[in-house]
Amino acid sequence: MIVLRILGLSSKSYKIICIFAKIKKMIVAKNIYKTYGTLEVLKGVNLHIKKSEIVAIVGPSGAGKTTLLQILGTLDKPASEKTHELFVNGISIKNLSDKEVSAFRNQHIGFIFQFHQLLPEFTALENVCIPAFIGGKEKKETEKRAKELLDFLGLSNRYHHKPSALSGGEQQRVAVARALINSPAVIFADEPSGNLDSVSAKKLHELFFKLRDEFGQTFVLVTHNKELAEMADRKLEMKDGVIV
Numbered sequence: 001m002i003v004l005r006i007l008g009l010s011s012k013s014y015k016i017i018c019i020f021a022k023i024k025k026m027i028v029a030k031n032i033y034k035t036y037g038t039l040e041v042l043k044g045v046n047l048h049i050k051k052s053e054i055v056a057i058v059g060p061s062g063a064g065k066t067t068l069l070q071i072l073g074t075l076d077k078p079a080s081e082k083t084h085e086l087f088v089n090g091i092s093i094k095n096l097s098d099k100e101v102s103a104f105r106n107q108h109i110g111f112i113f114q115f116h117q118l119l120p121e122f123t124a125l126e127n128v129c130i131p132a133f134i135g136g137k138e139k140k141e142t143e144k145r146a147k148e149l150l151d152f153l154g155l156s157n158r159y160h161h162k163p164s165a166l167s168g169g170e171q172q173r174v175a176v177a178r179a180l181i182n183s184p185a186v187i188f189a190d191e192p193s194g195n196l197d198s199v200s201a202k203k204l205h206e207l208f209f210k211l212r213d214e215f216g217q218t219f220v221l222v223t224h225n226k227e228l229a230e231m232a233d234r235k236l237e238m239k240d241g242v243i244v
C-alpha cells in the first residue's frame, strides 16, 4: 500500500498496529449472518464498540436485536458458512472451542435480561455469587465482593431476601450485581428496563452511566426506551437484520 510507504511503515508493523487497534476496541464484528431455517434474521451486521462506551441498539420488534446481542455475547453462534469476524475484548471468538467460549463468557461477559432470570430458590446474595462460584472463585472473597456490589446498588438490607420478596427494580439491581461479580469487560442488556415502572427504569439507566463513569464499564443495550437510547453515547438502529 502506498500509504504505508508514505508513512514509512513496513506491512509487518502495520499489522501489529491493526492488532492493537482491535485490542482497544471492546467488540469488533464483521459480516454477522444468522438464519433460522429459511428465515434470514441477520444479513451481514458490521459494528465496533469501544471500551467504556455505552451503545444502544434500537429498532422494531423482529429486527434481530436479541439475536445479534446473543451472538455478540457468545451465547449463540453466527451462520457458520459465512466468513465472519468476532472479537470481544481482543479475543477472536471463532477460534475458541465451546468449552473455551463458556469460560471466556463467564470471565469477560455479564448479562442483564428483561426478566431478571434470578434463581427463585436462592437469596439475592447467593444469586450474585453464583457466576463467581462457577468461575472457581473462593467463597469468602466472593461474598465480600457481592456485598460490596449490593451495597453500591443500594441493596444493603436485602442480602437475604429471595427474588419473590423484592420489587421489580430491586430484582433488576440484583441482576446487575450478578452481571458485575466477575468484573466483566462488557455487559450486554436486553430490554433491561422493559419490565420496570418509569421511576425504577430511570434509576436503572442512571446506574449504567454511574458504572461507566466510575469503573469504565462497557455496555451494549437493546432498548425500546427512548430516554435510554438518547442518553447512550451511540445509537445503532436495526431494521430487517441490518444496521441502518
Ligand SMILES: Nc1ncnc2c1ncn2[C@@H]1O[C@H](COP(=O)(O)OP(=O)(O)O)[C@@H](O)[C@H]1O
Residues within 6 Å of the ligand: 036, 039, 041, 059, 060, 061, 062, 063, 064, 065, 066, 067, 068
Ligand atoms: N430460535 C429461533 N428460531 C426461529 N426463529 C427465531 C428464533 N429466534 C428468533 N427468531 C426469529 O428471528 C427474528 C428476529 O428475532 P429477535 O432477534 O428476537 O428480534 P428482536 O429482538 O429485534 O425483536 C424474528 O422473526 C424471530 O421470530
Ligand SMILES: [Mg+2]
Residues within 6 Å of the ligand: 065, 066, 067
Ligand atoms: Mg428482542
